[in-house]
Amino acid sequence: DRVRLLEDILDSLDVGALVCDENYKVISANRAAREMFGSEETERSLLEFTMSNELRALAERARVSREATEEKIELSHPRSRHVIARVRPCASDRLLLALADVSELVRLERVRSDFVANVSHELRTPLASIKALAETIAEEENMERDEMNHHLHRITGEVDRLTALSNDLLTLSEAESKPSRKAQVNLSQVAREIGEQYRPQAERKGLGYSLHIEDDVVVPLDRDQIVQVLANLLSNAIRYTPEGAVSLTLSAQNGTAVLQVKDTGIGISREDLPRIFERFYRVDKARSRETGGTGLGLSIVRHIVNAHGGEVDVESAVGSGSTFTVRLPIERA
Ligand SMILES: Nc1ncnc2c1ncn2[C@@H]1O[C@H](COP(=O)(O)OP(=O)(O)OP(=O)(O)O)[C@@H](O)[C@H]1O
Ligand SMILES: [Mg+2]
Known part of the structure; x- marks a missing residue:
């Protein structure tokens, strides 16, 4: 019963624990260790079990020195991960290995x-x-x-x-x-206000510019942060649209506020699309330098929208334009 209890305790740990005998044969492995190496079978050599020469060498060092030994090791089998491995010699010439995943x-x-x-x-x-x-x-x-x-x-x-x-x-x-400071905010008013702020910039470029904003969409928001979201999406749409039009739409749909910024600009290729929300990622570094972008805008947008429990999506085709859609839950969480 005590053995059973100890096994249960070992299996409940996140640290992988292995016991080897004097010939470096694995005689016991807890759940985390079995999962780490994708193996249910013990009674195999440490090298076969872990496929790691480094781990085998560490075990040998611990055994020869008779001292606890520790090292950060990169494992490659069955998938790449980083662990801190501690090997401690114990009774009957056995070795106890503890592996903490620090990937x-x-x-x-x-x-x-x-x-x-x-x-x-x-x-x-x-x-x-x-x-x-x-x-x-x-x-x-x-x-x-x-x-x-x-x-x-x-x-x-x-x-x-x-x-x-x-x-x-x-x-x-x-x-x-900072956690966002949410209050019930009339998003319709904010969207109109920020939308109008960008009108002159669009009109200077000769772009069509329109706002389609449903009245009184009230959402729990950090007002300053949502201003950043609108400003970033609108400035992108205008910046990356040489001719055509930009529009901002807001509507409430099934408990969700849906904001959409649509442009008929240069568009984004399928390869770049998944990466544009990364910090500092710009599709065309040279061109973006001319227009002054640093590649942080969309990472800010995504961060803020996620912090509000929402999502941001993009649809785009090279040469025909892009649509960014932000969905925010209207109900108080
Ligand atoms: N509406 C859009 N149309 C076409 N490409 C876009 C659009 N919005 C973003 N992109 C592409 O995604 C990249 C990342 O956008 P992001 O807003 O993060 O950075 P940025 O506009 O270059 O710089 P900034 O930090 O000043 O916003 C841009 O450099 C651009 O290549
Ligand atoms: Mg930008």
């Missing part, structure tokens, strides 16, 4: 370091331009006013870019750290 931590660490690398890169490019432009002005003593103005104009453009980047980063970090 998710490793993944998050990679996301974090990619993010820092991306931010550094995005900062460096405009800073290098500003420095080069400033040096050109400094070096040429008799520069024509026109030429000087041209350089100054470009410096201003790069500074605007840096400002936009830092604003986006701030919004993203606020959206991620």
Whole structure:
């Protein structure tokens, strides 16, 4: 009974536990270990059971040194994962192996370091331009006013870019750290207000621009955050539409508020579509540089919409335009 109880306890753990005999044969494996290696059969060598030379070597080191030994190991069988493996020699020349899966931590660490690398890169490019432009002005003593103005104009453009980047980063970090402060908000009013703010920008480009907004759609929202969502989707639609029209629609359907931003712009290819919500992802880096995008807008949109218990979808075809649809639950959660 006690043995049975101990087995139950071991099986309830998330840490994979293996016991090997003096010949490195696996004599016992808990549920987590069996799942980790996709095997129900014990009574096999540690190497056969785990297919990991590193783990086998670690076990040997522990046995020879008679000391508990620990290492971070990447397993490849049956699928790739990172574990912290601890091997402890115990009675009758046996070895106890404990394997904690840290794949998710490793993944998050990679996301974090990619993010820092991306931010550094995005900062460096405009800073290098500003420095080069400033040096050109400094070096040429008799520069024509026109030429000087041209350089100054470009410096201003790069500074605007840096400002936009830092604003986006701030919004993203606020959206991620603060829980959204939801209150019953009349989304119809917000959509009209932000929709009208973008009208001049669309009309300057000669685009058709229309709002189709159902009255009094009231949704539990963080108003500031939903303004960000609308602003990002509308600015994208206008930015990526050289000619044609942009429209914003809001309606309530079966307990869901449905916001739609539709454009007849350049569209997004099937390969790029799944990636556009990633941080810093831009379909056309060169072109996006000209138009000033940093690739954070849609990651902010998705983050905020998900934090509201909603979803954002996109349908698009290259050359004929894109439709972004945001669905938000109207009922208080
Ligand atoms: N309406 C759209 N039509 C075509 N492509 C789009 C549209 N919206 C987004 N994209 C593509 O998705 C990419 C990511 O969009 P996102 O809003 O995240 O970044 P951005 O607009 O480049 O920069 P910003 O951070 O200033 O918003 C864009 O660079 C663009 O290639
Ligand atoms: Mg954008």
